Amino acid sequence: MTFTAEQMRFWSPEVRELEPYVPGEQPKIQNLLKLNTNENPYPPSPKVVEAVQAVLTEQADALRLYPDPDATALKQAIAKQQHVDVAQVFVGNGSDEVLAHIFKAFFIQKQPILYPDITYSFYPVYSQFFATQTKQIPLNEKFEIDVSDYEQENGGIIITNPNAPTSISLGLDEIEQVLKANPDRVVVIDEAYVDFGAESAVQLVNRYENLVVCQTTSKSRSLAGLRVGFAIAQAHLIAALEAVKNSFNSYPIDRFAIAAAVASFEDQAYFEAQCAKVIESREKLVTDLTILGFDVLPSKANFIFATHPQHDAAQLVQQLREQGIIVRYFNKPRINQFLRITIGTDEQNQRLVDTLKTQIL
Numbered sequence: 001m002t003f004t005a006e007q008m009r010f011w012s013p014e015v016r017e018l019e020p021y022v023p024g025e026q027p028k029i030q031n032l033l034k035l036n037t038n039e040n041p042y043p044p045s046p047k048v049v050e051a052v053q054a055v056l057t058e059q060a061d062a063l064r065l066y067p068d069p070d071a072t073a074l075k076q077a078i079a080k081q082q083h084v085d086v087a088q089v090f091v092g093n094g095s096d097e098v099l100a101h102i103f104k105a106f107f108i109q110k111q112p113i114l115y116p117d118i119t120y121s122f123y124p125v126y127s128q129f130f131a132t133q134t135k136q137i138p139l140n141e142k143f144e145i146d147v148s149d150y151e152q153e154n155g156g157i158i159i160t161n162p163n164a165p166t167s168i169s170l171g172l173d174e175i176e177q178v179l180k181a182n183p184d185r186v187v188v189i190d191e192a193y194v195d196f197g198a199e200s201a202v203q204l205v206n207r208y209e210n211l212v213v214c215q216t217t218s219k220s221r222s223l224a225g226l227r228v229g230f231a232i233a234q235a236h237l238i239a240a241l242e243a244v245k246n247s248f249n250s251y252p253i254d255r256f257a258i259a260a261a262v263a264s265f266e267d268q269a270y271f272e273a274q275c276a277k278v279i280e281s282r283e284k285l286v287t288d289l290t291i292l293g294f295d296v297l298p299s300k301a302n303f304i305f306a307t308h309p310q311h312d313a314a315q316l317v318q319q320l321r322e323q324g325i326i327v328r329y330f331n332k333p334r335i336n337q338f339l340r341i342t343i344g345t346d347e348q349n350q351r352l353v354d355t356l357k358t359q360i361l
């Protein structure tokens with residue numbers, strides 16, 4: 001929808017300038033295979049479903065009451081699973097909201113915050129929204145982060161690990177190098193995909209007073225529809241996030257989300273089994289796509305980033321779409337010949353491989 005300049009005169013000057021984030025599409029096509037937004041192909045734990053039902057049957061009357069503004073039960077469940085104190089946990093409405101509060105709480109506007117040139121495309125959006133200067137640091141020619149590039153003046157640092165959309169991960173020794181080089185700045189590690197094989201920096205939190213680790217229930221816990229993300233850091237940093245949150249929305253997590261996410265964190269066996277399945281399917285898909293001539297970057301995520309030397313990526317995306325398979329494509333410098341493909345079930349991945357083999361390549 002477009003609006004006239006006369007209608008837009010009511011918009012604040014800042015909002016007129018905004019370039020909002022464009023999420024991956026959620027189309028309603030029959031027999032669609034949706035491999036475009038890195039959702040988990042498996043349902044959440046059956047205990048999550050029971051917990052949501054229990055809210056309706058046992059606490060229906062409580063829905064007229066606000067939820068716990070601190071979501072204490074959820075923070076306790078996360079603290080237990082992550083082996084930290086409750087005071088080291090912050091929760092928000094998806095990690096996107098947690099990241100927004102992180103930008104507000106920690107990043108110094110007058111010095112550029114640093115992040116890779118190819119990374120989660122919400123960071124430039126938040127930078128504009130919070131009027132933060134930025135400096136994008138190019139990935140090397142193998143699409144890797146070179147941590148020595150993060151030893152320069154900055155107003156804060158944010159790194160996705162494993163990075164998105166490249167899927168490549170950093171080791172903890174490299175993250176420690178960034179933390180040590182920036183003792184007076186907050187370093188944020190966005191671990192949206194860490195549970196699919198990378199090392200979590202949560203184990204560094206008690207040693208580094210400048211580290212914030214952000215995670216989500218959307219990917220490895222199959223709860224993208226619930227909207228629960230969280231951050232782990234030392235208590236003095238969590239307090240800043242609470243101050244921002246309580247200046248914006250006191251009740252970001254509703255009663256259903258609290259109950260369901262608690263049940264998810266309590267069912268560690270289910271979580272580990274689902275992550276292991278996705279990892280196994282990823283390795284098989286990488287092998288199958290390599291046989292078809294794709295170059296696939298080394299992935300520690302629930303998606304892969306692949307390019308085919310003989311086929312134009314935009315065209316492949318279009319051809320797959322015509323066959324009811326949707327993958328993500330970024331029409332941006334350096335990565336416009338890549339497809340980002342979410343790992344599905346083995347059956348779904350097989351459909352992708354068969355379609356490519358018999359209909360497209």
Ligand SMILES: Cc1ncc(COP(=O)(O)O)c(C=O)c1O
Nearest residue numbers: 094095096120164192216218229
């Ligand atoms: C790197 C990264 N961080 C954060 C998010 C946000 O996740 P959510 O808001 O669902 O927790 C995403 C979602 O795709 C992501 O790719």
